Amino acid sequence: MTESSDPLELRSDLTFLRREWMVERLGWGAMLVLIVVAALGLFGGGPLSRSDARSEDGVLRVDYNRFLRVTAHTQVGIEVGSGGVEDGQVQLWVSHEYLHGADIESVLPEPSSETTSAEGITFTIDVEGTAAAVIVVEVEPTSIGPHGGDLGLVGGSSVHLSHFVYP
């Protein structure tokens, strides 16, 4: 039995314990920062993440989330001004670069036709009236990391969307 000045023979190392408590408190601080930052949208879905892309001529305006999580669906809202509507139709194209790493779950309204070309996939959507058309595309990211691509109107303006996808 080792000689010990402590009558209870406790094997507590006070210096280590104090350091441990300090690390614990720092950990709590880090957790609080993480929660606040997550609530603000750093990991998707909040003011930090909401982004707005406009085309140069102002015809196209896209609302999207900059920060995404893999497998979590996100909605991309595309507003096409009356300048983008031709013969009651909007021809929206999405580049292959964007589609590589993200699945398009749905396009609302349902496009009347979908064609593919070297640049990307073109959706033809019927529009009623001459006011601005709003199209909602539901996207599911499938690969982690930075992800982006172009989206635009055939023969017209385009915007570049860039996301960061968390694992």
Added chain:
Amino acid sequence: MDMVLRALAIYLFLLLIFRLSGSRTMAQTTPFDLVLLLIIAEAVQQALLGDDFSVTNALVLIVVLIGADIVMSVLKEHMPLFEKVVDGSR
């Protein structure tokens, strides 16, 4: 934003519900209590995750829940009345 709020809402709701149900003697769980616990866990998982199976989502949720637990324990330490209300007088 809603990840954090959902986790907090479910944590507080479960706390409230279990407190109200009067099952303070958790040591004496009958098979029925176990079944209830299992089914509640399933329902909660669906509500928390939804269609989001990312690691980030799970980690943030866990941090929020543990954080809520820490806040509760700190409050219980400093306010005896709070401790009595939440834990019951034993």
